[in-house]
Amino acid sequence: MKSWKIYVGIDLGSTTTKAVILDQNQRVLGKGITNSRSNYDVAAAIARSEAIVQARFSLLRSFVRDHETLVQVTDKVLPVLELSFRFQQYLEQLGRLQTELHRAASSSRYENRQSELERLVDLIVDEMAVRMKEAFVPGHERKSDFFRDLAGAEYMKLAEDHASKNGIGFEELCGLYDAAILPVENTAGKTGFIENIQSALASTVSRLAEDPSWTPRIETELRACVSEGAQAQLEEIATVGTGYGRARLPFPREQIRSEILCHGLGAHEMFPGTATVLDIGGQDTKAIQVDENGIVTSFQMNDRCAAGCGRYLGYIADEMNLGLHELGPLAQQARKKVKISSTCTVFAGAELRDRLSMGQRREDILAGLHRAIILRAMSLLARSGGVDDEFTFTGGVARNPAAVAAVERLIAENYGERTINISPDSIYTGALGAALFAKKGGRDAHEFKRN
Amino acid sequence: MADTKRPSGAAVQKDLSMDLQKKMIADHYLALQNSKAEGRKSVYTFVPGNLTELIRSFDLLPVLPEINALQSGMRGLSAGYIAEAEKAGHSEDVCTYVKCDLGMLKKGNISPTGTQLPDPDLLLLSYTGCFTFMKWFELLREEYGAPTSMLHVPYQSNGTIQEHQIEYVVDQLKTEVIPKLEKISGKKFDEGRLAEMLELSARAEDDLVWVLESAKNVPSPIDAYFGGVYYIGPMFTAFRGTPEAVDYYAALRREIEERLRRKQGPVTPEGEAKNERFRLVVEGPPNWTSFRAFWKMFYDEGAVVVASSYTKVGGLYDRGFRHDPSRPLQSLAEYCLGCYTNLGLPSRVDLLASYVREYNAHGFLINSVKSCNSFSAGQLLILRQIEERTGVPGGFIESDLVDPRYFSSANIKNRIESYLQMLEQKGRTEARA
Numbered sequence: 001m002k003s004w005k006i007y008v009g010i011d012l013g014s015t016t017t018k019a020v021i022l023d024q025n026q027r028v029l030g031k032g033i034t035n036s037r038s039n040y041d042v043a044a045a046i047a048r049s050e051a052i053v054q055a056r057f058s059l060l061r062s063f064v065r066d067h068e069t070l071v072q073v074t075d076k077v078l079p080v081l082e083l084s085f086r087f088q089q090y091l092e093q094l095g096r097l098q099t100e101l102h103r104a105a106s107s108s109r110y111e112n113r114q115s116e117l118e119r120l121v122d123l124i125v126d127e128m129a130v131r132m133k134e135a136f137v138p139g140h141e142r143k144s145d146f147f148r149d150l151a152g153a154e155y156m157k158l159a160e161d162h163a164s165k166n167g168i169g170f171e172e173l174c175g176l177y178d179a180a181i182l183p184v185e186n187t188a189g190k191t192g193f194i195e196n197i198q199s200a201l202a203s204t205v206s207r208l209a210e211d212p213s214w215t216p217r218i219e220t221e222l223r224a225c226v227s228e229g230a231q232a233q234l235e236e237i238a239t240v241g242t243g244y245g246r247a248r249l250p251f252p253r254e255q256i257r258s259e260i261l262c263h264g265l266g267a268h269e270m271f272p273g274t275a276t277v278l279d280i281g282g283q284d285t286k287a288i289q290v291d292e293n294g295i296v297t298s299f300q301m302n303d304r305c306a307a308g309c310g311r312y313l314g315y316i317a318d319e320m321n322l323g324l325h326e327l328g329p330l331a332q333q334a335r336k337k338v339k340i341s342s343t344c345t346v347f348a349g350a351e352l353r354d355r356l357s358m359g360q361r362r363e364d365i366l367a368g369l370h371r372a373i374i375l376r377a378m379s380l381l382a383r384s385g386g387v388d389d390e391f392t393f394t395g396g397v398a399r400n401p402a403a404v405a406a407v408e409r410l411i412a413e414n415y416g417e418r419t420i421n422i423s424p425d426s427i428y429t430g431a432l433g434a435a436l437f438a439k440k441g442g443r444d445a446h447e448f449k450r451n
Numbered sequence: 452m453a454d455t456k457r458p459s460g461a462a463v464q465k466d467l468s469m470d471l472q473k474k475m476i477a478d479h480y481l482a483l484q485n486s487k488a489e490g491r492k493s494v495y496t497f498v499p500g501n502l503t504e505l506i507r508s509f510d511l512l513p514v515l516p517e518i519n520a521l522q523s524g525m526r527g528l529s530a531g532y533i534a535e536a537e538k539a540g541h542s543e544d545v546c547t548y549v550k551c552d553l554g555m556l557k558k559g560n561i562s563p564t565g566t567q568l569p570d571p572d573l574l575l576l577s578y579t580g581c582f583t584f585m586k587w588f589e590l591l592r593e594e595y596g597a598p599t600s601m602l603h604v605p606y607q608s609n610g611t612i613q614e615h616q617i618e619y620v621v622d623q624l625k626t627e628v629i630p631k632l633e634k635i636s637g638k639k640f641d642e643g644r645l646a647e648m649l650e651l652s653a654r655a656e657d658d659l660v661w662v663l664e665s666a667k668n669v670p671s672p673i674d675a676y677f678g679g680v681y682y683i684g685p686m687f688t689a690f691r692g693t694p695e696a697v698d699y700y701a702a703l704r705r706e707i708e709e710r711l712r713r714k715q716g717p718v719t720p721e722g723e724a725k726n727e728r729f730r731l732v733v734e735g736p737p738n739w740t741s742f743r744a745f746w747k748m749f750y751d752e753g754a755v756v757v758a759s760s761y762t763k764v765g766g767l768y769d770r771g772f773r774h775d776p777s778r779p780l781q782s783l784a785e786y787c788l789g790c791y792t793n794l795g796l797p798s799r800v801d802l803l804a805s806y807v808r809e810y811n812a813h814g815f816l817i818n819s820v821k822s823c824n825s826f827s828a829g830q831l832l833i834l835r836q837i838e839e840r841t842g843v844p845g846g847f848i849e850s851d852l853v854d855p856r857y858f859s860s861a862n863i864k865n866r867i868e869s870y871l872q873m874l875e876q877k878g879r880t881e882a883r884a
Contacts, residue, residue: 257872258868258872260873261873295876295877296877297877299869300847301862301866383847
């Protein structure tokens with residue numbers, strides 16, 4: 001049985017928890033992300049196991065590529081296998097959701113309606129399993145990878161249909177879901193990679209059996225590769241934790257690094273020319289200057305108040321009854337500039353309602369809100385030493401196109417032309433930096449002495 | 452993290468000098484409580500540019516409102532006092548020392564140790580750079596109706612003390628301050644007595660400087676910020692020029708000499724800090740309401756402050772100034788002119804940059820005070836200039852003097868940890884290079 005040395009970085013953010021796994025050659029083997037919720041321990045465990053799953057798939061991919069027969073069908077087989085695996089995970093979580101929905105329905109407040117509620121819940125869950133099968137086929141774009149989002153959207157849709165038909169209120173069904181989803185999210189799954197991959201393999205084989213390129217030899221070799229991937233020993237050499245919840249990680253002190261250092265190093269790894277990093281997360285905005293080795297030379301963070309961070313957008317999304325991911329695209333449809341204050345999130349919400357009542361377009365207001373956030377970030381950047389070439393933008397907010405547009409404009413206005421880097425994986429920057437620290441070895445943390 | 456005043460488990464460690472100081476403070480508050488009954492008068496005045504020897508040479512007792520405020524902050528009383536002042540209409544942005552003091556006054560002027568403070572017989576404002584002081588005493592004058600004496604100390608615009616400035620201050624001492632002190636005390640000014648006190652001051656100052664400069668040793672036997680605020684206590688408050696202060700500093704020096712001989716680190720509330728990993732220079736006063744929790748964030752990481760500007764607000768003795776009995780009034784004038792608060796930004800940068808070099812510091816950190824409009828301004832400029840001049844990385848945190856609402860423990864801890872890890876990483880890279 002083969003063994004692989006791995007290095008794990010975990011970033012416990014206020015909104016999401018991320019894990020990155022590196023191999024011996026500093027290659028990213030796997031990444032995992034989950035909602036942080038209120039339970040950092042579970043979030044860390046889930047993100048980590050998710051990254052391990054990805055790491056096994058990376059290994060599996062490399063095994064497949066080494067097989068002459070399999071390599072021809074790689075593009076066909078692996079996506080199906082991976083999506084079938086994800087569907088297995090989804091079904092497992094759905095099973096837990098069903099159990100929790102039953103538990104919620106057994107509450108004394110539903111005394112007379114328990115059996116009817118349970119019947120409805122079973123109906124909804126069964127339909128969810130059928131309908132979601134279509135979401136896990138190649139080419140289908142899912143809006144989110146979080147179970148809460150995927151299941152929530154489907155459940156609500158189905159609850160609406162069934163509630164009207166059965167005389168049970170939609171609100172009651174929503175209440176059950178709200179009570180059930182938290183325990184589902186706060187417990188890690190019981191089935192491991194091996195169980196899920198075997199089911200996924202079976203469904204992959206049955207799906208591809210009709211394909212003209214499919215042969216018994218392919219099937220045999222695929223089974224062998226899957227088994228090799230499932231049983232490969234992942235030897236965890238070191239783990240480093242970072243982020244706001246890092247104190248909660250069950251690691252010794254020297255295995256914990258500040259998110260400033262991790263973001264600096266992670267950004268440098270993604271874009272080696274990085275000189276300035278801006279990270280906008282849920283409750284922190286960090287402006288970081290790094291040297292040519294990714295070593296932090298100076299930084300500034302928001303103090304005393306988190307207005308202007310990711311949560312500001314979250315609050316605005318709630319106020320406008322929109323999903324967080326919808327804000328940026330809407331703001332990009334703005335036609336005129338609206339000035340919004342960013343000194344206080346709650347006041348910005350009031351300003352928003354006031355402007356809406358005055359008949360201003362919501363797209364224009366949203367563009368103003370995005371600009372307000374970035375204006376605050378610009379002040380931190382200035383305090384940390386300005387914007388040098390190249391500039392790397394990281395954190396959850398870097399995935400928002402309107403925020404990116406505002407960054408580009410304001411940097412050009414204030415500092416002139418700069419190369420602006422944004423990785424699609426920018427949300428993993430901190431975890432990547434932590435994994436790099438794990439690779440470098442956290443053990444010499446106590447060796448620091450002035451030379 | 453819980454805002455613990457005292458780290459749980461062990462009893463707080465105290466040295467003889469700390470006990471001595473505690474007794475001096477308690478005795479002084481007691482003397483103030485008994486002053487009316489004993490027919491003694493009191494003079495309210497401020498730390499920077501204080502004229503303690505002159506006040507005491509008239510047998511008057513000094514009261515220092517900033518010290519009362521910070522002591523109230525350390526004893527968990529300031530939040531209530533600040534709320535009281537805000538009820539009276541003072542804005543959230545007003546210096547929290549002022550609000551704490553006004554709140555204390557409104558609640559009966561009970562000192563932080565629980566004794567009664569006397570109303571002022573004179574408000575002696577020695578103005579050395581903090582413009583809030585003027586407003587503060589205007590408010591106290593309004594409350595008490597006490598006479599005020601204002602000593603205007605000219606700002607050191609080009610970083611040096613000019614002869615004409617000394618003459619200007621001495622002239623005010625003669626024509627404004629001394630006549631008022633004579634009037635309320637009913638005594639004639641006795642220059643000989645003042646000179647005797649100044650001689651005692653100079654002796655204590657020698658020992659204080661020795662103690663502060665002991666931080667040049669590696670490891671440093673003291674923390675020149677968190678420990679430093681105790682060391683400057685008697686010198687900056689009511690005791691300069693007294694035999695008690697001379698004894699205190701002699702005892703303190705002996706203690707530190709002993710620590711140095713044993714190569715011991717600074718004393719913290721949890722015992723000796725044994726592993727000096729980072730040597731820092733700090734600008735700005737500490738936070739008083741979470742003083743121990745704030746200090747713990749440093750010593751837990753092996754960070755020792757080797758020099759600080761806050762321990763110079765009551766006099767830059769380590770730059771050579773001593774009270775001089777041979778020219779009493781001129782010497783008092785020079786003292787006032789040379790206070791840290793009376794320096795311009797270029798002089799503050801010069802001083803801090805020289806501390807970084809002389810004390811072989813790894814880093815320079817600013818604790819910026821949210822409610823301080825006089826001295827928080829310009830601190831980012833100071834930070835950049837120190838970084839440029841010395842090459843050591845700067846760090847910046849924000850809290851407040853005595854308003855507990857502005858001490859966000861998790862955030863400050865996060866920044867301090869990040870900053871120290873940055874220093875560590877830089878140090879390791881340099882060591883490899």
